[in-house]
Amino acid sequence: MINGTEKFPKGFLWGGAVAANQCEGAYNEEGKGLSTQDIAPRGIVGPITEEPTEDNMKLIGIDFYHRYKEDIKLFAEMGFKVFRTSIAWSRIFPNGDDEKPNEKGLQFYDDLFDECLKYGIEPLVTISHYETPLALSKNYDGWVNRKLIGFFENYVTTIFNRYKNKVKYWLTFNEINSVLHAPYMSGGIFTDKEKLSKQDLYQAIHHELVASAKAVKIGHEINPDFKIGCMILGVPNYPLTSQPSDVLEAMKQDRDNLFFSDIQVRGYYPRYMNRYFKANNIEIKMEPGDEEILKNTVDFISFSYYMSSCATTDPEKKKGAAGNIIAGVPNPYLEASEWGWQIDPQGLRYILNLLYDRYQKPLFIVENGLGAVDELITDENGNKTVNDDYRIKYLNDHLVQVAEAIEDGVDLMGYTTWGCIDLVSASTAQLKKRYGFIYVDRNDDGSGTLERYKKKSFNWYKEVIATNGGSL
Numbered sequence: 261m262i263n264g265t266e267k268f269p270k271g272f273l274w275g276g277a278v279a280a281n282q283c284e285g286a287y288n289e290e291g292k293g294l295s296t297q298d299i300a301p302r303g304i305v306g307p308i309t310e311e312p313t314e315d316n317m318k319l320i321g322i323d324f325y326h327r328y329k330e331d332i333k334l335f336a337e338m339g340f341k342v343f344r345t346s347i348a349w350s351r352i353f354p355n356g357d358d359e360k361p362n363e364k365g366l367q368f369y370d371d372l373f374d375e376c377l378k379y380g381i382e383p384l385v386t387i388s389h390y391e392t393p394l395a396l397s398k399n400y401d402g403w404v405n406r407k408l409i410g411f412f413e414n415y416v417t418t419i420f421n422r423y424k425n426k427v428k429y430w431l432t433f434n435e436i437n438s439v440l441h442a443p444y445m446s447g448g449i450f451t452d453k454e455k456l457s458k459q460d461l462y463q464a465i466h467h468e469l470v471a472s473a474k475a476v477k478i479g480h481e482i483n484p485d486f487k488i489g490c491m492i493l494g495v496p497n498y499p500l501t502s503q504p505s506d507v508l509e510a511m512k513q514d515r516d517n518l519f520f521s522d523i524q525v526r527g528y529y530p531r532y533m534n535r536y537f538k539a540n541n542i543e544i545k546m547e548p549g550d551e552e553i554l555k556n557t558v559d560f561i562s563f564s565y566y567m568s569s570c571a572t573t574d575p576e577k578k579k580g581a582a583g584n585i586i587a588g589v590p591n592p593y594l595e596a597s598e599w600g601w602q603i604d605p606q607g608l609r610y611i612l613n614l615l616y617d618r619y620q621k622p623l624f625i626v627e628n629g630l631g632a633v634d635e636l637i638t639d640e641n642g643n644k645t646v647n648d649d650y651r652i653k654y655l656n657d658h659l660v661q662v663a664e665a666i667e668d669g670v671d672l673m674g675y676t677t678w679g680c681i682d683l684v685s686a687s688t689a690q691l692k693k694r695y696g697f698i699y700v701d702r703n704d705d706g707s708g709t710l711e712r713y714k715k716k717s718f719n720w721y722k723e724v725i726a727t728n729g730g731s732l
């Protein structure tokens with residue numbers, strides 16, 4: 261354990277994170293077009309619907325669209341230095357391929373960012389967080405179609421120009437590597453996952469990677485002070501046993517994940533993919549200039565971290581795999597959350613070191629947290645609250661490991677907890693899977709007042725930020 265009251269660097273960006281489609285609601289207000297999320301009432305697991313349906317909790321979300329002022333005030337009270345949110349592409353370009361942007365959508369984010377800046381909170385903006393304008397998904401099959409690059413360029417140019425004096429920190433695609441597991445949610449790909457060929461999948465990935473690099477180029481031209489990062493789903497893979505075949509399998513699974521950031525950080529396709537492409541008859545169609553564009557590398561690497569996973573070549577042991585988007589083999593040494601996500605604070609120290617050794621560029625943890633069922637109670641002063649000691653423990657244990665990684669020499673820009681206010685879960689589309697420091701009175705049956713209540717963890721996090729990690 262390291263000593264000292266200040267375990268984190270000066271200017272460390274403490275804060276919280278959300279995504280537009282999981283909190284804003286107002287799915288059809290002020291000119292917004294439909295997005296892929298508006299017809300996905302069961303998250304990753306379930307089928308999509310023809311039209312938006314009332315049981316889709318994301319249509320109302322936590323009504324952040326109308327209540328963001330109240331919420332940002334609470335974030336400011338906790339002392340946030342940074343607030344990560346995303347822009348809903350279909351609020352700006354309702355169909356994705358429109359010629360002109362929707363002014364009301366642009367105005368909404370102007371107001372939102374102003375509200376953050378009023379309290380000295382830096383916005384950290386994800387350009388595409390698990391939502392694509394539905395028309396781009398249906399009419400073009402999402403990122404399978406190269407035309408998406410042009411539409412995305414148009415979108416990023418519009419938002420970079422509009423917010424160039426308000427937003428400094430940007431992320432291109434949320435968990436870009438998750439397209440391997442959830443091509444509809446992550447890549448707007450309309451073709452059924454089972455019917456999607458590997459050729460199309462990797463071609464779509466190529467288009468996203470080119471689009472991401474173009475965004476970096478355009479962003480730096482518009483404002484050289486922009487810091488533009490990639491964002492990956494960070495799941496370190498441990499060999500289940502010390503059998504060399506398991507060790508190699510873990511390396512392989514890490515590469516499946518890091519293939520994306522390898523390109524975004526280094527600027528070219530890693531050689532280890534050649535074998536995979538050959539074995540699967542994949543031939544990436546590149547246009548002249550693509551390789552040059554990919555050289556526009558990111559300024560920093562951001563990632564989410566919820567769990568680690570185990571790798572094995574033994575088919576028997578693969579049974580019982582569970583977890584986030586990536587179904588991993590359970591680790592016999594770890595406990596799991598109510599949703600089967602294995603809790604591994606040391607894994608966060610491990611992946612921080614792994615990524616820093618690999619890339620030697622600043623890192624940013626932009627998601628970490630515990631999804632749990634919370635019970636709203638009334639305390640002795642008559643205030644409604646949640647005694648979420650389990651969440652405090654989870655976050656505290658992880659942050660202690662973050663401090664260790666910093667001591668190991670990792671250059672870390674900041675830390676934003678996932679779902680700093682309760683919101684709709686991405687994988688299950690439930691509200692009962694809560695992450696927040698702030699409880700939102702809304703339930704999966706649609707009931708609730710939408711009132712906000714501070715949980716016990718609210719004051720805990722406030723103290724962590726006030727002491728720059730000294731209270732951990």
Ligand code: BGP
Binds near residue numbers: 688
């Ligand atoms: C990540 C996503 C987030 C978020 C988080 C928690 O994969 O980037 O959008 O939701 O996971 O997952 P869930 O909401 O399924 O609990």
